[in-house]
Amino acid sequence: MSEKRITILGIESSCDDTSAAVIQNELILSNVVANQKVHEEFGGVVPELASRAHQQNIIPVVDLAIKRAGIDRTDIDAVAFTRGPGLLGSLLVGTSFAKGFSLSLDIPLIEVNHLQGHVLALFIRENGIEYNPPKFPFLCLLVSGGNSQIILVRDYLNMEVIGQTIDDAAGEAFDKCAKVMGLPYPGGPHVDRLAKEGDPNRFEFSRPKIPGLDYSFSGLKTNFLYFLRDQIKENENFVEENKADLCASLQHTIIEILLSKLKRAAKETGIKEITIAGGVSANSGLRNALKNNAAKYGWNLIIPKFEYTMDNAAMIAISGYYKYLKQEFTAQDTVPFARTQL
Numbered sequence: 001m002s003e004k005r006i007t008i009l010g011i012e013s014s015c016d017d018t019s020a021a022v023i024q025n026e027l028i029l030s031n032v033v034a035n036q037k038v039h040e041e042f043g044g045v046v047p048e049l050a051s052r053a054h055q056q057n058i059i060p061v062v063d064l065a066i067k068r069a070g071i072d073r074t075d076i077d078a079v080a081f082t083r084g085p086g087l088l089g090s091l092l093v094g095t096s097f098a099k100g101f102s103l104s105l106d107i108p109l110i111e112v113n114h115l116q117g118h119v120l121a122l123f124i125r126e127n128g129i130e131y132n133p134p135k136f137p138f139l140c141l142l143v144s145g146g147n148s149q150i151i152l153v154r155d156y157l158n159m160e161v162i163g164q165t166i167d168d169a170a171g172e173a174f175d176k177c178a179k180v181m182g183l184p185y186p187g188g189p190h191v192d193r194l195a196k197e198g199d200p201n202r203f204e205f206s207r208p209k210i211p212g213l214d215y216s217f218s219g220l221k222t223n224f225l226y227f228l229r230d231q232i233k234e235n236e237n238f239v240e241e242n243k244a245d246l247c248a249s250l251q252h253t254i255i256e257i258l259l260s261k262l263k264r265a266a267k268e269t270g271i272k273e274i275t276i277a278g279g280v281s282a283n284s285g286l287r288n289a290l291k292n293n294a295a296k297y298g299w300n301l302i303i304p305k306f307e308y309t310m311d312n313a314a315m316i317a318i319s320g321y322y323k324y325l326k327q328e329f330t331a332q333d334t335v336p337f338a339r340t341q342l
């Protein structure tokens with residue numbers, strides 16, 4: 001007799017993407033993401049506009065996710081939602097929707113920590129694609145617009161942050177430095193593209209001296225800003241004339257900072273199962289550097305599919321599935337939180 005399959009609807013609305021996904025056990029049935037273009041002209045996410053856009057998007061996005069999954073909403077066993085961290089107004093939209101959905105169908109409500117979701121995205125299974133999830137224990141370098149952490153993952157729901165940024169995140173360093181070069185928001189992908197044509201050793205930027213496994217990116221950001229300001233005084237076309245080299249050197253520095261602590265974490269814990277998660281893990285230079293280090297140090301490196309590294313609801317749905325198995329349900333009076341640890 002076949003085991004009953006658990007169907008989970010996941011909702012993600014922590015920042016500027018409204019997303020809904022359906023998962024059956026670990027198998028993904030649908031993952032719909034609506035990006036919000038409204039922030040582009042402001043060079044960053046405007047929280048009030050983000051919550052309004054979530055409000056408009058949430059019903060059509062959930063509707064489409066259920067249709068694409070080829071199921072009926074009465075097939076859903078539980079609804080999982082991002083409780084935090086994120087923008088409070090944005091989180092409130094997903095949280096309130098999930099509460100209403102759970103009440104109307106009389107199914108359990110499951111809160112998910114957004115950061116845990118990024119890590120558990122590594123366990124998403126796709127039809128027709130070889131399934132290669134990491135084995136416990138493993139290390140995950142979680143790098144996004146809001147976080148830079150090294151996480152020791154002992155089990156699906158047992159994770160410990162062993163290193164993290166004390167100020168800016170790696171994605172913020174990419175985006176803020178890109179902004180001073182006049183690149184569109186978010187700047188990370190533009191820096192990545194331009195870096196391919198530049199010399200990574202042309203300019204030297206400062207590296208933090210932070211003890212242990214923690215990160216810091218604010219010094220690099222200030223150093224980059226002052227360097228450009230001084231160069232522009234001499235030559236007003238400095239950025240235009242050197243954009244590719246600036247991007248390549250900046251990216252090279254960020255990658256070296258990230259990898260120095262990851263290598264240290266691998267050495268100190270003796271763990272060779274290494275994974276990466278979060279939006280910055282799309283960076284091609286970072287992926288190449290990780291592959292080189294994996295070959296050098298004998299790591300088993302697992303890099304998730306691009307669409308599951310960015311903010312998405314599939315990662316929330318799969319986290320909900322593991323919590324469902326442990327019957328870890330959430331009360332209706334639960335409120336979202338803007339800041340939290342794993």
Ligand code: KG4
Pocket residue numbers: 015143144145146147170171172174175186187188189192278279280281282283284309310311
């Ligand atoms: O995980 P994510 O979608 O959202 C947050 O939780 O923040 O990550 C977004 C971040 C942005 O900072 C963006 O610039 C960065 O990921 N990013 C990249 C690349 N693609 C996205 N950074 C560097 N290179 C990329 N190719």
